[in-house]
Amino acid sequence: MPSIRSLPEPQKKRRKVAHDTGVAADIKSIEDALASSVKASTSLNKLADLVDLVVKQQEPQVVSKGIYALYRIFTLIISTGKLSISGDDAAKAVKAWLWERLHAYTDFLLGLLKDEEKVLRTWFSVHDDIRWFFLRESVPVLEKAPKNRQLSASKNLLSILEKLSTFPTEQAELNEWWVPEFGAKPPKPKGANGDEDEDEPMPKEDEDEVEDDWRKFFEDEPAPQDIKQKSSRLHKMTIHQSLHSLSSHKAVFTRTWLTLLSRLALTGRESEEEQQEKKILAVRVLNVMHRGVLPHLTRPVLVMDWIAGCVDYGGSLGLLALNGLFTLMKDYNLDYPSFYTRLYAFLDRDVLHLKHRARFFRMTELFLSSTLLPATLLASFIKRLSRLSLNAPPAAIVMIIPFTYNILKKHPALMVMIHRDGDSGFEDPFLPDEPNPLSTNALESSLWELYSHRSHYHATVSVLCKVFSEAFTKPGYAMEDFLDHSYATLFDTDVDRKIKKEPALAMEVEGFGGNAKLDLFPSERPETDEDLVASGTKDIVKELWVF
Structure with a gap:
């Protein structure tokens, strides 16, 4: 009986590699043909074939080759001005067709951003170097965003930061690297361990001196500060050293969040639509603030102004901001004397009808637990x-x-x-x-x-x-x-709910048996002949013909 293999057959593996190589070769040949067609202004029908071929691929290496091939082709098309040409109906039709292919390529790239692959989701939370570089580069991207796109850029950044499920809290936790070379221990900066102080000779005590003359401390002139020696302690860490520094990770994390929160501040000068969008994003921030943000900031009190502004805004937003404010008071010694006055102001009729009613009672129970x-x-x-x-x-x-x-x-x-x-x-x-x-x-x-x-x-x-x-x-x-x-x-x-005793569905009235009729709604006055005629119980013809 042959032994069970834990790896696939070599033949199957060779076929798979050969298949992937063949697809990569097809992508390369189509790219070369399209590049020649763009330069010669000939037919670009193969562009649709290339887009369809790349979208259908599952292997990461093949998808990567296809993405960059399409990137080079569209860059060439845009540089030649084919997306902005104006002319007859045929030229406009070609332009519209090219835009459709570009939108398909863009949608494919956006779909990769939402990939549910477990490995892709853990890159940001696990690998320390990827997280550090992303946090560092996100700040200039957010700062350089045009004014009309700052809100969308902030929304995209928040969508990524919300998925950050873990963050190092100790130096020993910086041990996962996407680039293996970053895992090597960086060299220590000069003077970091006080080497200069150790090289200085220790003063020898005078053997004839019986006791230390402490009065000379007040009589002697103060020694001038050694500016050169103090400046030697100021050291700018390299990227390699920063990746292995917990304080550096907290610094880029803090700067990223402070930059994002400054873009989400409610100033009252926004349009109604923009204000509503900021409010929605602020609620999302407050949902992760007390657990995923405050413990990892260099100084958590730096977000006090933003949280207090949300409390002043009121409504459901202010209700959620109270939790972050209470965390700052309890864990980080923030002094906010009017906290319970602000909490008392939220006790109105609306709070019992909001969808955050349950969360309000949870927080209020915590706030009043002392x-x-x-x-x-x-x-x-x-x-x-x-x-x-x-x-x-x-x-x-x-x-x-x-x-x-x-x-x-x-x-x-x-x-x-x-x-x-x-x-x-x-x-x-x-x-x-x-x-x-x-x-x-x-x-x-x-x-x-x-x-x-x-x-x-x-x-x-x-x-x-x-x-x-x-x-x-x-x-x-x-x-x-x-x-x-x-x-x-x-x-x-x-x-x-289970019924312990069956309810009464009918009752028997005593004194009325047989065919006797029960008048459940008796009249207050006695019946007259007119009532009998109206009810049809009196035969008038019979009464008239009685001799």
Whole structure:
């Protein structure tokens, strides 16, 4: 029995190579023929054959040869002015045909940019040299882009940066190279290890000196600074040294993102269409900011102004920007005193109807998780949510109730808001229009709005709301179990619920048996002869002919 081979048969391999060589030869021959035709102004019909041949290929080497062959041919066609000629109908038809072939070539190149090959997707994230060169070269490309194309260039750059799934965090992680020669350890710069200091002779101590005369430090003139020695420490790294430097990778990463964010800043002077496009791109940036950008910047606080501008813009954009701002405060010691005031301003009627409603509750739960926050501040948040629940859909109320329960359980000082007994003429001291959450008098109020939901038309809401009238012995709710609810999920829950007791579909009224008719809607006045005639129950002819 022959042994199983892990490699294909040599004959098949030779046939494949021969086939690829034959296709490459065909591409070369067609290219030469087209080059001669362009110079002689003869027929260019073979251009369509070359485009079709290249598009159908699967082998990377053959595709690469075809791409560059078409590039040289189209460059020659453009340089001879055949795409801009004007003349009779025949010349215009040739021009239109050439443009169609050029568009087909362009679409093919764009399709390669979206290739789903795993190796192509990992080049940017894995190979350190490719990532470094791309980040370095993307900045001048973005800066030199014309004003009318800056937004599209920023969009293209963001589409690539979003796919950057990994980034080195330690020097040892710089170990993957597309060009193997870059993997060699670069030479150390001169003076990098303080060689000049080591070459200087150490001063000998005077044997006769019993103790160090420290007073001479104040009596002697200060030694002049050695400018030459200090300048020797300033060293410009080569490309090879930069590729092996983690600080260099972070520097090009930071510069690229700062350049991109400056192009996406909302100044208020844009057109409505451009402003909407920038808003969409900014939302995409904020979705990756706290995990994929901030940890790898040289100084994360450099993006503070851009994030704060997004917060000031408000809406769903400002809502997402709060997460990045909170990350800067928590992990990078950013001082932003008005953070909770800005967060409180987002608690309006719209926040309970946005598609980012679930994400807002996730972030708010994180922002209010500290046990060091004042009770007055927390009372304002749960009171505002309680007031907004009066006009909220059932899916939003289902989020508010466990959210409020968790805060009350974590902060017992707020329990007074559900145990306050007021007089019949009690007026709510809460100030709903006060922007400062520390001055709303919420702690002196109560959560009567949540109590009113005990009579809510939706059974899930009314049952869930009764938790406030019970002892707080239950553990805190897991908010993830309530954040994804909507009208559809609530409806499906009720439809799929098992019926414990069959509902009554009919009833038997006592005292009416046999053929007796039951008048379910009795009249308030006695029937007259006119009513009997109108209903057809009285025979008038029979009454007349009675002798």
